[in-house]
Amino acid sequence: MGSPGCDHVGSTVPLPLMSFSDYSHSGSALRAWEEEEEDTKPPRGLISVPKHTAPERSLQGVFLPCFDMLLTENSSWLLKKSDAAPPVLPCKALEQCPVINSQGLGLPSGLEGQVEERCLEQVQSMVLGEVLKDIETACILLNITPDPMEWNCGNVQKWLLWTEHLYRLPQVGKVFQELSGKDLCSMTEEDFRQRSMQCGDLLYAHLDIWRSAACIKEPCTPGDNRLHSAEESWPKADSSCSGQPIHLWQFLRELLLKPHNYGHCIRWLNKEKGIFKIEDSAYVSRLWGIRKNRPAMNYDKLSRSIRQYYKKGIIRKPDVSQRLVYQFVHPV
DNA sequence: GACTAGGAGCCAA
């Protein structure tokens, strides 16, 4: 956050496309999670909108049509949305949009229209990519598959817990107890509301995003090429989404293989030799704690587990020992 | 204070 275009005053409304995205890329989802008690200020990653737009409008009414529009070739959604509510876009997308940044350039109207159209296409593609990346991140953290239809009851509870924290909702896990992903997907919006008056519609909408994303992964109509960029950004299947228990060394390697998302907390010093450095020990251990459902995980414990790998010949300290630096014995 | 190293007990799969 912090870009000039994203300064807003008023109440904070968590808008899913925005919040999910910003959370994962700034690496602040967990920080926001842990800072939950602290804030009187808007949490990082959540865009604030002027007060008058928030209470009257159901959240689902705001972002679901936006997401649906992303799946069509109609790029006018952004303009339509701007009439009714602030556009739900990552700040990054706004900053990079030539049209939005070209105010006052005085382009001829025809050319302006073309540029605008191209810009909107770019924004659509970027937003969609961000949404898919966010889902990928959530999958890694929660160790669930991206397709809600495949979730068991435990997965559903994890997803609910994550969503509660993300949007600061009251605890709703109990009212959705013993429901599988299939059950959840078969429920109507009204069913959601009946179970939770307060946030049923938001949960329904959020689930809808995940379902739509899963649909994108497996395009419904053959030859439909409008979502190529989204498919390209979809992660390859790995242990993070297979439902299999994961080993710590695998988890670390997964983080290392996604420098875009986790480079700020763990990175290669020498990839060929398998030497890596944990830049943010607290953050990495918290990620591991979430992954293993161990809220009390800390670096003390994580490093103890790493040291167990010394004997097994999986990880060791490099020849020149440095703090927070380890080496895979068998580099990738 | 944060990190490193390793012993030991416990638990779940």
Next chain:
DNA sequence: TTGGCTCCTAGTC
């Protein structure tokens, strides 16, 4: 049995 969590002490930076 194995992998990992937890608690512990001791030493180093």
